[in-house]
Amino acid sequence: MSATPLHHQTLAELSAALASGSLSSVALTEAVIARTRAVEDRVQAFNSYDAEDALAQARASDARRAAGQARGPLDGIPIGLKDVIAVKDQPLTASSKMLGNFVSPYDATVTTKLRDAGVVLWGRLNMDEFAMGSSTENSATKPTANPYDLSRIPGGSSGGSAAALAAGEAPATLGSDTGGSIRQPAALCGVVGLKPTYGLVSRYGLIAYASSLDQIGPFARTVEDAAILLQVIAGHDERDSTSFKAEIPDYRAALVAPRECPLRIGIPKEYFGEGLDPEVAAAVQAAVEFYKSKGAEVREVSLPHTQYALAAYYIIATAEASSNLARYDGVRYGHRSAEAENLLDLYFKSRAEGFGSEVKRRIILGTYVLSSGYYDAYYGRAQKVRTLIREDFIRAYGEVDVILTPTSPTPAWKRGEKTENPLSMYLADIYTIGVNLAGLPAISVPCGFTTGGLPIGLQLIGKPFAEAELLAAAHVYDSAHDWVKRTPVL
Amino acid sequence: MTYEAVIGLEVHVQIKTRSKMFTRVPAGYGEPENTLTDPTVLALPGALPVMNRAAVDAIIKAGLMLGCEIAPVCKWDRKNYFYPDSPKNYQISQYDRPICVGGAVEIELPGPARNIMGEHKSIPLTRIHLEEDVGKLNHGAGGSLIDYNRAGTPLMEIVSEPAIHSAEEAYAYLTSVRNSMLYAGISDCDMEKGQMRCDANISIRPVGSTALGTKVELKNLNSISFVRDGIAHEVARQIAVVKAGGTIVQETRDYDGLTGTSQSLRSKEMAHDYRYFPDPDLMPVKVDAEWKARLAAELPERPFDKQRRFMAAAPEGYGLPYTLASVLIPDRALADWFETAVKAAGPALAQPVGNWIANDLLRELSASGTALADAKVTPAALAELVKLIDAGTLLQNAAKEVFADMFATGEAPAAIVARKGLAVAQTDTGELEQWCRDAIAANAKAAAEFKAGKESAINGLKGPVMKAAKGKVNPKLVDETLRRVLAAM
Numbered sequence: 001m002s003a004t005p006l007h008h009q010t011l012a013e014l015s016a017a018l019a020s021g022s023l024s025s026v027a028l029t030e031a032v033i034a035r036t037r038a039v040e041d042r043v044q045a046f047n048s049y050d051a052e053d054a055l056a057q058a059r060a061s062d063a064r065r066a067a068g069q070a071r072g073p074l075d076g077i078p079i080g081l082k083d084v085i086a087v088k089d090q091p092l093t094a095s096s097k098m099l100g101n102f103v104s105p106y107d108a109t110v111t112t113k114l115r116d117a118g119v120v121l122w123g124r125l126n127m128d129e130f131a132m133g134s135s136t137e138n139s140a141t142k143p144t145a146n147p148y149d150l151s152r153i154p155g156g157s158s159g160g161s162a163a164a165l166a167a168g169e170a171p172a173t174l175g176s177d178t179g180g181s182i183r184q185p186a187a188l189c190g191v192v193g194l195k196p197t198y199g200l201v202s203r204y205g206l207i208a209y210a211s212s213l214d215q216i217g218p219f220a221r222t223v224e225d226a227a228i229l230l231q232v233i234a235g236h237d238e239r240d241s242t243s244f245k246a247e248i249p250d251y252r253a254a255l256v257a258p259r260e261c262p263l264r265i266g267i268p269k270e271y272f273g274e275g276l277d278p279e280v281a282a283a284v285q286a287a288v289e290f291y292k293s294k295g296a297e298v299r300e301v302s303l304p305h306t307q308y309a310l311a312a313y314y315i316i317a318t319a320e321a322s323s324n325l326a327r328y329d330g331v332r333y334g335h336r337s338a339e340a341e342n343l344l345d346l347y348f349k350s351r352a353e354g355f356g357s358e359v360k361r362r363i364i365l366g367t368y369v370l371s372s373g374y375y376d377a378y379y380g381r382a383q384k385v386r387t388l389i390r391e392d393f394i395r396a397y398g399e400v401d402v403i404l405t406p407t408s409p410t411p412a413w414k415r416g417e418k419t420e421n422p423l424s425m426y427l428a429d430i431y432t433i434g435v436n437l438a439g440l441p442a443i444s445v446p447c448g449f450t451t452g453g454l455p456i457g458l459q460l461i462g463k464p465f466a467e468a469e470l471l472a473a474a475h476v477y478d479s480a481h482d483w484v485k486r487t488p489v490l
Numbered sequence: 491m492t493y494e495a496v497i498g499l500e501v502h503v504q505i506k507t508r509s510k511m512f513t514r515v516p517a518g519y520g521e522p523e524n525t526l527t528d529p530t531v532l533a534l535p536g537a538l539p540v541m542n543r544a545a546v547d548a549i550i551k552a553g554l555m556l557g558c559e560i561a562p563v564c565k566w567d568r569k570n571y572f573y574p575d576s577p578k579n580y581q582i583s584q585y586d587r588p589i590c591v592g593g594a595v596e597i598e599l600p601g602p603a604r605n606i607m608g609e610h611k612s613i614p615l616t617r618i619h620l621e622e623d624v625g626k627l628n629h630g631a632g633g634s635l636i637d638y639n640r641a642g643t644p645l646m647e648i649v650s651e652p653a654i655h656s657a658e659e660a661y662a663y664l665t666s667v668r669n670s671m672l673y674a675g676i677s678d679c680d681m682e683k684g685q686m687r688c689d690a691n692i693s694i695r696p697v698g699s700t701a702l703g704t705k706v707e708l709k710n711l712n713s714i715s716f717v718r719d720g721i722a723h724e725v726a727r728q729i730a731v732v733k734a735g736g737t738i739v740q741e742t743r744d745y746d747g748l749t750g751t752s753q754s755l756r757s758k759e760m761a762h763d764y765r766y767f768p769d770p771d772l773m774p775v776k777v778d779a780e781w782k783a784r785l786a787a788e789l790p791e792r793p794f795d796k797q798r799r800f801m802a803a804a805p806e807g808y809g810l811p812y813t814l815a816s817v818l819i820p821d822r823a824l825a826d827w828f829e830t831a832v833k834a835a836g837p838a839l840a841q842p843v844g845n846w847i848a849n850d851l852l853r854e855l856s857a858s859g860t861a862l863a864d865a866k867v868t869p870a871a872l873a874e875l876v877k878l879i880d881a882g883t884l885l886q887n888a889a890k891e892v893f894a895d896m897f898a899t900g901e902a903p904a905a906i907v908a909r910k911g912l913a914v915a916q917t918d919t920g921e922l923e924q925w926c927r928d929a930i931a932a933n934a935k936a937a938a939e940f941k942a943g944k945e946s947a948i949n950g951l952k953g954p955v956m957k958a959a960k961g962k963v964n965p966k967l968v969d970e971t972l973r974r975v976l977a978a979m
Contacts, residue, residue, distance in 0.1 A: 044659070343574065
């Protein structure tokens with residue numbers, strides 16, 4: 001029996017306890033609810049949660065297990081969802097006033113998969129509005145705090161998903177990652193965050209920000225936990241045309257027999273330049289030394305088009321967003337201005353009142369880059385840059401198996417520090433954005449703390465659809481360190 | 491100075507598929523409002539499109555019917571604009587890589603008389619692409635309501651080159667497009683139900699000039715007659731403006747078919763910037779040779795090819811006159827019905843078979859409100875009837891009565907003839923020769939004229955004989971007997 005309180009245990013531990021009968025889903029769910037009630041006023045990770053509904057799901061899980069019909073390792077375990085993933089009959093807000101009190105009439109595909117696995121669907125987690133941001137300060141609901149320092153941001157856009165997990169308000173969560181929105185908050189909150197290869201996890205029922213970049217992925221305490229959760233949500237979905245028909249291997253089994261080093265690790269020189277916090281650099285360097293000590297071959301690689309990634313991202317993502325967010329118009333659902341006199345008024349006022357300033361900024365930018373006469377200069381060029389960035393990675397994978405970088409150039413910053421300067425906020429995603437443009441899988445793993453006690457994450461980037469190898473490589477480090485044992489004091 | 495019109499048509503045709511273009515919800519017309527919807531149709535947060543392959547099959551067939559190149563790869567683009575009938579506020583369409591490129595529509599202009607075929611021309615096409623239809627706004631006193639049942643219905647847009655030069659040509663073009671779509675089962679093309687809609691880009695230029703003038707887009711041409719009338723009206727309007735020293739303004743005009751007038755909707759300055767870009771939710775579509783070949787094998791004969799064949803002399807065709815072919819061709823099922831009957835009757839009887847269809851069958855169908863598919867009379871039965879007439883067993887007038895019974899009951903013609911005793915005598919039972927003598931005696935003048943060499947005079951003798959026989963004798967036999975009796979006198 002672990003001395004760790006239930007709310008800080010891993011999925012692997014909880015799953016074993018449930019299977020052995022030493023723990024019931026109701027007891028676990030009650031513990032999670034109690035922990036949430038104890039700390040949520042300070043962390044503010046949830047937009048909403050429905051304790052009664054969660055307990056009803058927990059009772060159903062216990063009944064299944066009693067009947068010998070448990071559905072797998074996650075049956076009975078509460079998992080929180082970023083408030084951008086549709087759950088039937090539950091609110092879905094994307095942390096925007098624009099969606100108002102919208103309740104989804106349908107389940108996202110990942111939600112269905114979690115239900116089929118017996119998961120207790122737990123709460124809707126705060127985020128930057130429509131997943132646009134790196135600090136969760138762009139939420140129209142409230143700012144979420146970093147559990148390690150309540151005056152600091154948890155990262156974003158999936159800040160609620162990372163903070164809730166770190167604070168013990170959920171044993172694991174799902175987020176979405178368009179330019180780093182899983183990995184960066186995972187790094188800043190000291191948890192594991194995985195962005196799968198584009199197309200591995202269905203986007204059906206995920207509120208779209210930038211369709212060609214968005215991916216749903218797990219937040220978990222360990223790499224092993226991330227593997228367990230990925231197993232449930234991965235796989236082809238005929239309702240998402242961009243979902244890939246790939247064989248899904250047994251991710252957890254791939255960890256049991258890790259690709260023994262010699263693992264070949266590439267260090268991209270472009271990722272270690274100006275703007276990298278020295279404490280982050282040192283922690284990542286220590287991780288590199290660890291891999292070397294395990295027999296990994298570490299070599300420098302070059303991703304020469306890295307410097308163009310941020311610009312290309314803010315053209316492609318905003319262009320897609322300007323179109324994706326056009327459906328929020330006050331006509332069928334969501335916020336409708338009470339002041340509208342005619343149709344144009346309805347559009348202008350509903351959207352002006354409903355969207356926050358960062359969302360408006362990106363819609364305007366995206367509308368501009370797609371405008372007649374500007375398309376080739378912006379969107380067309382950005383797509384070419386995107387191809388070059390992908391080719392950079394593919395070329396590097398000719399010589400290495402994974403690429404290792406810091407996840408975020410800095411640890412968590414103070415709330416309000418970057419809100420006046422959107423560009424400085426955009427730079428927080430400098431190490432994560434290229435991965436989305438290239439469609440690759442990448443994982444952020446805790447690799448230490450600053451002297452001030454703030455978590456630091458390292459990023460491993462894998463080959464397309466090589467999640468098993470990527471998780472195995474991350475597990476080599478993660479299973480030999482116990483950063484996970486260090487939980488925030490709340 | 492004289493002017494000519496230069497017209498390009500954009501014809502939207504709804505594709506008849508079970509489900510919508512990008513989701514499994516059924517497509518349909520006349521259902522209760524907002525029942526043919528789902529998260530994708532309503533553009534709920536998180537919903538995604540998935541392409542309907544049956545709709546792509548249909549547009550490839552349309553392209554093959556009209557001689558288009560089928561692009562080996564095409565893609566989907568978003569056309570962005572805000573309007574409440576468009577739930578996503580963008581329409582999934584095809585911008586720069588449509589599925590069908592080029593091709594042509596064969597048209598037939600009106601002839602100098604109803605029974606003389608007019609000139610055939612080929613109107614080149616620019617492209618055909620696939621997109622999704624929008625919903626319907628119902629404006630009422632209390633506000634506007636939206637019905638999304640139509641939203642997401644597969645819709646193809648057939649774009650012609652500016653190669654149409656009159657309202658009559660435009661009318662012929664639409665008729666031809668409609669016939670081709672009906673033939674291939676792609677759409678019912680019912681303009682009243684909005685299954686086929688037309689916008690026209692119209693300009694004028696001095697005859698002899700090859701430059702294109704400033705174009706005006708005319709919208710809401712929602713019947714084939716409105717297309718003709720609207721274009722004629724717009725061409726006349728433009729010529730009047732230019733002749734009065736004015737200039738044509740690039741604009742979109744709305745045509746009101748009931749009043750025969752048009753008014754400006756928006757000028758060029760107000761034109762939309764649709765901000766087209768590739769839809770990241772959908773993959774490009776690859777059409778390989780095998781896919782194309784499978785659909786090509788399902789294509790029907792083109793309507794004008796059928797017309798040429800029906801009018802060609804035997805043995806290639808049936809030698810039908812233009813008017814008869816014109817009745818049969820527009821309705822593929824009727825043309826097939828005709829060919830089945832001719833097969834049973836024999837090619838020599840093609841024209842009488844055609845006449846019976848064009849005159850009697852269509853009249854009975856229309857009078858009783860019956861669809862051809864539900865008719866009790868079969869092609870084989872009509873063939874049998876025509877053969878009975880040809881053999882002289884049944885007279886034309888009696889045959890009309892027999893056909894009415896066949897249509898009403900589905901009974902075989904031979905059975906009706908037997909039951910009603912309508913068969914005519916095929917040999918002289920002894921009375922015929924006497925009836926002939928009586929007729930000659932009563933019409934001495936006609937008999938004398940015939941003997942003097944006036945061949946047609948014999949017809950004056952046949953009538954009284956037939957009357958005496960009460961019609962139940964083969965006219966050929968009457969003819970032979972009369973000649974024999976006259977020769978012996």
